[in-house]
Amino acid sequence: MDSGDNTIGATPMPSGRTQATTRRTFLGGTALVGVGALSACGSDDSPTGTAIPPTETSTSLPPVPKLNGDPFALGVASGDPNDTSVILWTRVITNPSKADGGIGSVPVPVSWEVATDAKFDSVVASGAEVATADFAHSVHATVDGLKPDGTYWYRFSIGAAVSPVGRTRTMPTDDSQPSSGQFRFAMATCQDFQGGRYGAWGDAAKLDDLDAIVFLGDYIYELPNILTGPNGDTSRHYTSEVPTDLPGFRARYAQVKGDKQLQAAHETAPFFATWDDHEVQNNYTKDVDPELRQAGYQAWWEHMPVRLPPPQNGELVVYRTLDVGGLIQLFILDTRQYTDPGACPGDNPVGTVPDCEARSDKDRTLLGDTQKAWLLEGLEQSTTTWTALANPVLFAGLVTGTVEDPATKAQVPTFFQDTWDGFPAERATIRSALAKVDNPVVLTGDYHAGFVFDVNDTDAIPPAEGPAVCPEFLVTAISSFLFSEDYTKFNPQVRYFEAKHGYAVCTVTQEDFSCEFRYVDDVWDADSPITVGPTWAVAKGEHTATEVTQG
Ligand SMILES: [Fe+2]
Structure with a gap:
């Protein structure tokens, strides 16, 4: 380092x-x-x-x-x-x-x-x-x-x-340690402006001891207006059309960044940010129109405090690390730009599919060859007490429901194929590399609910067979619509689940890595009361998290 x-x-x-x-x-x-x-x-x-x-x-x-x-x-x-x-x-x-x-x-x-x-x-x-x-x-x-x-x-x-x-x-x-004895950061994702107000950011802005804010993507949404507040409140509707060019994307950022609670959060601590899909187009992959991608990427770059050059020809390397002395190294990932399209046919309107043989093709990639090589080399060289992936899309695997198999008439599990579930061979490679580092942790956004997972050493669906490699802390959405299905009934690897809006505050010491889930009671109330949810922590040397404080 x-x-x-x-x-x-x-x-x-x-x-x-x-x-x-x-x-x-x-x-x-x-x-x-x-x-x-x-x-x-x-x-x-x-x-x-x-x-x-x-x-x-x-x-x-x-x-x-x-x-x-x-x-x-x-x-x-x-x-x-x-x-x-x-x-x-x-x-x-x-x-x-x-x-x-x-x-x-x-x-x-x-x-x-x-x-x-x-x-x-x-x-x-x-x-x-x-x-x-x-x-x-x-x-x-x-x-x-x-x-x-x-x-x-x-x-x-x-x-x-x-x-x-x-x-x-x-x-x-x-290799030095923080003088405070800890690295304390907020973790957030998915702030669809039309989905509500930013009381969660307002709460984060009151914390005066944050060392950083890790943002895991979906800073803007490109969507049309499909959500309305209580009593027909349209005050959070987008004032611009679905963006198709640079002025269109700039308009979205200008509206979103006008929010004073978001501004206050930025004023509190430095961001370490990546993007997800909605900065360009819902569920996009490497096949998206390069001109649209260039426009989305440039507007993102223009509005984010990043140590990066501006994008060119629809390309920008955003994967990089945040090095916190000898305590922790965070690898922030890009899980959209280099990503193969979904392998399995039959996408339904919410983007889930049953399994198919092509999903397990060993050459399928979520990260792309260059990012994957960078990550594997970085993990191999990492010498910090903790090593974390700051990873936009769900890593541990999740069954979203079941559908009837037309041939057998049996109910078979479905999953989102734009998460790591769509790339089991590459996930197995990364999981093996994580297993070799000291104290790995996966941090994730995108899923619009709060979770703690065991990342089990398997690609079974559901991935319920262990042993666990590491915990995955998945932060809920600031304001985007919630995924409130009770996923625990299909997924023994889910240790904690709560479908509320909010964010998380994580604290890393030499002894443990803990994340406190914080929720807004009413996403449409900018001054909503905050409910402090549970704190889950993994101790150094352990591979699973436990609930250490009840919410
Ligand atoms: Fe999102």
Whole structure:
């Protein structure tokens, strides 16, 4: 594990972009940059506080255009921390309902600063970026030279306008342990805007001790409006059509990211995010229209605080690791971009099928050859106490119901073939690799209910025969419609199941790995009471989780 480079599978920001070539980063807090140029033509809008004072004139930054409104309407975010660096994100936008964000096509200079206190008395890094219309005026600022295992606060400014303040973290270095004795992260997924409000994010935003937020996909949904709130409430309906191009996807992100509770969660801790299918198209595989995929991927990139280059030709490597000293290494996966289409015929409207011979073809892949090789090599080399897959789709296997076999008239089990159930040969390979690492854990999203599974060493349907390789903690949806079938009746490998909206907070120490399930009582109430569900934990050296605290 190299200090300062925790992105095994990813490439750094490209140096050829306008944004990168004009970036100026200064460390030490005394050498602010370029804001003389910013203030020369600056907007008088100052919706959120005091401007960062100008100390140096630069000729390389464009003038600040006239901005009609708060340019930080989508908030701020940070992400992909390593031991000395973090990515800071914002998007310059004054009118989220307009395709150009209300900014037009002009470049916009954006300054940022990082401090060791929330009042910015002690600024330790600052710099400036140029946000361009090519990337929806998004900003991905790389802050380097920070101290490991540190808590920092950051903000942006454009002329006199200053953004909200975000809190972020760096990770412990190499083999060292967190000074707090733990790595504590929120885990979330599936936030269909039309499915309800983001009370779960509002709850997460109140936690002041999170080291990170792991997001497992479905940040936006491409769906048409099919859900309505109580008493005909359409206030969460999408205001744009199903996206078919880049402006369409941008419109979805602009609407979703306008939610203040989501913004507050981003301000709480750095994200470590992957995508699932709805960032492009429901249940898509590698055969999806590449132009649609490029549009979806670019809009995702523009709106996420990721240490990645922008996608090209419908391709973007998003699998990478989050290294938390010697405590835990998380491998975040992409289970859509390289994925073979479903093997079994007879997909019903909810996407489940009975078994077929083609499912077990040894060459079928969910990860694609390159990602699979990267993961297997990474697992083999992992030396941390814990090793986790941050994995969008269900790994352990799940029988969803039964259908009548036309030939035998017997009831046979069905499953979702866009989960790992559709790829048993590849799953067996990954499962064998997990069995060889110390203390493996699988973390999963996508399924719209809370679960704990035993990942059993079998591909039987249901996978009830052990022994267990590791536990799988599957987090429920923030707001997407719930899968409320009682899966426990078909699936002995399910240790816990609850069909409620919410998220999870996981705590990793040298002794154990635990996840607390947190649920909103009413997904349509932004201020809903929170029900703290059970905490399930696996002790170091064990292969199954147990319920340690009842909800
Ligand atoms: Fe989802």
